[in-house]
Amino acid sequence: MEIEIRGLTKTYPKGVQALKAVDLSIPRGMFGLLGPNGAGKTTLMRILAGIVRPSAGQARVGPHDLATGEGRLAVKRMLGYLPQELGVYPDLSAEEFVDYVAILKGLSNAAARRARVAELLETVGLAEVAGRKLKAFSGGMKRRVGIAQALLNDPQLLIVDEPTAGLDPEERIRFRNLLVGLAGDRTVLLSTHIVEDVAQTSTRLAVLSAGRVIYQGETAGLLEAARGQVWTLDTAGPAPLGDLTVVSALNAGAGTRYRVIAPAPPTPAAVPSEPSLEDGYVALMRRRTAPLAPGAPIAAGRGV
Amino acid sequence: MNLSMTVGRPVAGTRRGQPTARGTFSGSFHYEFRMQARRPAVWGLVLGAGLLLAAVYLVPSPGDPASVIVAERTQVFNLFLPVTYAILLADRWPRERRLNTRELLDSFPLDSGAWLWGKYLGAVLAVALPALVVELLEMGFIALTRGDWSLIPLALPAFALIVGPTLLFVGAFSVVCAELMPIPLYTVLFVGYWFWANLVSPARLPTLNCTLLTPSGLFARVGLLGGGLPPACSGLAITAGPAWVNIALMIGVAILVLVAAQTIASWRAARR
Numbered sequence: 001m002e003i004e005i006r007g008l009t010k011t012y013p014k015g016v017q018a019l020k021a022v023d024l025s026i027p028r029g030m031f032g033l034l035g036p037n038g039a040g041k042t043t044l045m046r047i048l049a050g051i052v053r054p055s056a057g058q059a060r061v062g063p064h065d066l067a068t069g070e071g072r073l074a075v076k077r078m079l080g081y082l083p084q085e086l087g088v089y090p091d092l093s094a095e096e097f098v099d100y101v102a103i104l105k106g107l108s109n110a111a112a113r114r115a116r117v118a119e120l121l122e123t124v125g126l127a128e129v130a131g132r133k134l135k136a137f138s139g140g141m142k143r144r145v146g147i148a149q150a151l152l153n154d155p156q157l158l159i160v161d162e163p164t165a166g167l168d169p170e171e172r173i174r175f176r177n178l179l180v181g182l183a184g185d186r187t188v189l190l191s192t193h194i195v196e197d198v199a200q201t202s203t204r205l206a207v208l209s210a211g212r213v214i215y216q217g218e219t220a221g222l223l224e225a226a227r228g229q230v231w232t233l234d235t236a237g238p239a240p241l242g243d244l245t246v247v248s249a250l251n252a253g254a255g256t257r258y259r260v261i262a263p264a265p266p267t268p269a270a271v272p273s274e275p276s277l278e279d280g281y282v283a284l285m286r287r288r289t290a291p292l293a294p295g296a297p298i299a300a301g302r303g304v
Numbered sequence: 305m306n307l308s309m310t311v312g313r314p315v316a317g318t319r320r321g322q323p324t325a326r327g328t329f330s331g332s333f334h335y336e337f338r339m340q341a342r343r344p345a346v347w348g349l350v351l352g353a354g355l356l357l358a359a360v361y362l363v364p365s366p367g368d369p370a371s372v373i374v375a376e377r378t379q380v381f382n383l384f385l386p387v388t389y390a391i392l393l394a395d396r397w398p399r400e401r402r403l404n405t406r407e408l409l410d411s412f413p414l415d416s417g418a419w420l421w422g423k424y425l426g427a428v429l430a431v432a433l434p435a436l437v438v439e440l441l442e443m444g445f446i447a448l449t450r451g452d453w454s455l456i457p458l459a460l461p462a463f464a465l466i467v468g469p470t471l472l473f474v475g476a477f478s479v480v481c482a483e484l485m486p487i488p489l490y491t492v493l494f495v496g497y498w499f500w501a502n503l504v505s506p507a508r509l510p511t512l513n514c515t516l517l518t519p520s521g522l523f524a525r526v527g528l529l530g531g532g533l534p535p536a537c538s539g540l541a542i543t544a545g546p547a548w549v550n551i552a553l554m555i556g557v558a559i560l561v562l563v564a565a566q567t568i569a570s571w572r573a574a575r576r
Contacts, residue, residue, distance in 0.1 A: 077322065096335070103334075104332070
C-alpha cells in the first residue's frame with residue numbers, strides 16, 4: 001500500500017498551521033518519519049489515519065483519497081493505528097480491551113475473535129497477564145497492548161506514533177524487531193523523534209521540521225548532511241563556543257571529549273570524524289534553523 | 305525475554321473485518337455495561353442512598369392494597385435516587401476524553417451513532433441493576449412484615465414503568481450536558497432542576513411538576529398502577545392515556561437529546 005502526499009496542508013481552527021505544503025512518497029515496507037517535537041508528525045499521522053481532515057492538498061493511501069469521507073473510511077478498514085498517547089480502559093483486562101477493539105473493528109465471529117486476541121497477546125508477550133486489569137500495567141505493557149490491538153485486522157497500513165517513548169532499552173529493541181517483522185507485506189509508518197529507532201528499522205525516511213519535509217530518501221543518505229562537519233575535540237578547558245552544536249560530551253579523565261557539528265573546525269585541535277545518523281539529523285536541523293534562500297536544496301537525498 | 309517476535313497469519317474470518325452497526329452497538333453496550341457495573345461507586349451510591357431512604361420511610365400504610373404500596377414506594381424512591389443516577393452517568397463521556405481513548409476510537413471504521421447508543425444503554429442498564437436491587441430489597445422487606453408476597457411480582461412492572469423512563473431520561477441528559485459543562489456544575493444544576501421539576505408545588509412557583517413533563521413517574525404511578533395524587537397536584541385527573549403520553553415524552557426527549565449528542569459529535573469531528 002503506497003502513500004502519495006502532494007501539497008498537504010493542515011491549519012487548525014485557531015490558525016495554527018501544523019503542515020505546510022508537504023510532498024511525500026511512502027513506499028511499501030518500513031518507513032521512518034523523524035522530526036523534533038512539534039514538527040507536525042502527529043498531525044500527518046492523524047491525517048493518514050483518517051482522524052483529521054486535510055485543509056488543502058492531497059493525500060492518497062493506495063487508491064483512497066483522504067480528503068473524502070469514503071476515502072477515510074476505506075483507509076480505516078485497512079489500518080492499524082497506535083497513537084502517541086494510547087488511551088485504554090483501566091478497568092478492563094488486556095484480553096477484554098483487545099476483544100472490545102476487535103468487535104469495533106468488525107471481527108464478528110466470536111470464536112475466531114477470541115483466537116485472534118489470544119494469538120496477538122501471545123505475540124506481544126502478554127499471554128500470561130491477559131486477565132490482569134490494565135490499570136496494573138506498566139507503560140511498556142500498555143504499548144504492547146496497543147500493538148496487539150493495531151494488528152487485530154491484519155492491517156495493510158500500520159501507523160505507529162512514538163511507539164518507544166518511555167520504554168526501557170530491552171522493550172525498545174523488542175518493539176523495533178516486531179515492527180520490522182511486520183513490514184514484510186505491508187506499509188509500516190514509524191513516527192519518532194528518536195534517531196536510533198529509525199536507524200535500526202527503516203531504510204527510507206523523511207524528516208519533518210516546522211510542518212515541512214526537509215529531507216526524504218535513503219536513511220543512509222542522511223549521513224551526508226553532516227559529512228565534513230563533524231569534529232571531535234578533547235579539552236580540559238571550557239566547552240567550545242561559536243557556530244556549532246555539541247552532539248555529545250564525554251568525561252575523559254582530565255578533560256572532556258566533545259563531538260560537535262560545525263561548518264569549520266571549532267579549534268585548531270579539532271579532529272574531523274565520520275558522521276553518524278544522529279550527526280546527519282542534527283546537521284539538517286541546524287541548516288533548517290539557519291536562513292535559507294527560497295527553494296535552496298538543504299540536504300542530500302531529496303531535500304525539499 | 306525473547307527479543308524477536310513474529311506475527312502469524314490471522315485466524316480465518318478475522319482479516320479486515322467490516323464492522324456493522326449492530327456489531328458496534330453490541331460491543332459498545334456489552335463493554336460499557338461491564339465497566340460501569342464493576343464500579344464500586346455505582347453499587348455503593350445507589351444502594352447506600354436507597355437503604356437510607358428505606359430507613360427514613362420504612363413502614364407503609366397498613367390498609368393500602370399491595371399494588372398501591374408497590375407503586376407509591378417505587379415513586380418515592382424515584383423522587384430521590386435519580387440524583388445518584390445523574391452523578392454516576394455524567395462522567396461516562398468526559399471519561400473517554402480523560403482516558404484518551406477517543407483518538408483510538410476515531411481511527412476505527414465504526415458507526416459512531418451505534419457506538420453512542422450502545423454506550424448509553426449499557427451505562428444506563430448498569431445503573432439500573434443496583435436500583436432494581438434496592439426495589440426488590442424494599443419490597444421484600446415490606447412483604448415480609450405484611451406477610452403479603454404478592455408485592456414481589458408487582459415490583460418488576462412498577463420498576464419498568466416508573467424507574468425505567470426516568471433512567472433513560474436522566475441518562476440522556478447526563479450524556480449531553482456533561483459534554484458541554486464541568487461535571488460538578490452539571491450535578492448542581494441537575495439537583496436544582498430535579499427538585500424544581502418534581503417537588504415544587506405549581507401553586508407556589510411555575511414548575512414542570514404535575515404536568516405531562518413531570519419526570520418522577522407520578523403519571524405512571526397514578527394512571528397505570530393506582531394510588532392517589534400528592535396534594536400539590538390535587539386538581540389533576542390522571543388516567544392511563546396521560547400516563548402513556550408522559551412515558552412517551554420522557555423517552556422521546558431522551559432520544560432527541562441523544563440525537564443532539566450525535567450531531568454535536570459529528571460536528572466536532574468535521575472540524576478536526
